[in-house]
Amino acid sequence: MPEYTSSYAKNIIKRSLREIIDPGPSKKEKQTIWDYFGSECAYCGKRLHKGRREGHIDHLVPNGANQLYNRVLSCKECNGDEKRDKSWKRFLAQKRSNVKIKAKRKAKILQWQKRHKKPIFRKGVLSKVESLQDNVISYYERNVEKARRLRNKR
Numbered sequence: 001m002p003e004y005t006s007s008y009a010k011n012i013i014k015r016s017l018r019e020i021i022d023p024g025p026s027k028k029e030k031q032t033i034w035d036y037f038g039s040e041c042a043y044c045g046k047r048l049h050k051g052r053r054e055g056h057i058d059h060l061v062p063n064g065a066n067q068l069y070n071r072v073l074s075c076k077e078c079n080g081d082e083k084r085d086k087s088w089k090r091f092l093a094q095k096r097s098n099v100k101i102k103a104k105r106k107a108k109i110l111q112w113q114k115r116h117k118k119p120i121f122r123k124g125v126l127s128k129v130e131s132l133q134d135n136v137i138s139y140y141e142r143n144v145e146k147a148r149r150l151r152n153k154r
């Protein structure tokens, strides 16, 4: 698999358009996330080192809001390889930790969400952005197809 797959590119396109109306956490807010989760992965508890760029600011709901309500500190494994599009509650429940620890982690995430208001967007704004994303994605996909046909002619 190439490093820059078309699904990766589509994800970046979607995110960059969404960021315009729904900006991600500032540097200061990222520090707030690190502090709240005590430099540990919110899902598995793995110790993370900020200086070594080990922490990811994961979306609880994939492709959901970029603001703090929907963001937690996560290790690379939980964020990238494992969680994917699962709901965070289901993902947490499937972790190989004891029940008490998992309940504690879940409570900590719910507490985090209580502290940070769920963002509200003006009616229709999100669906307009989704339609812009769809426009770019379909244009992109048509050109990916053209590039694939060129590959076959190499």
Ligand SMILES: [Zn+2]
Pocket (backbone or CB within 6 Å): 041, 042, 043, 044, 045, 046, 074, 075, 076, 077, 078, 079
């Ligand atoms: Zn983890």
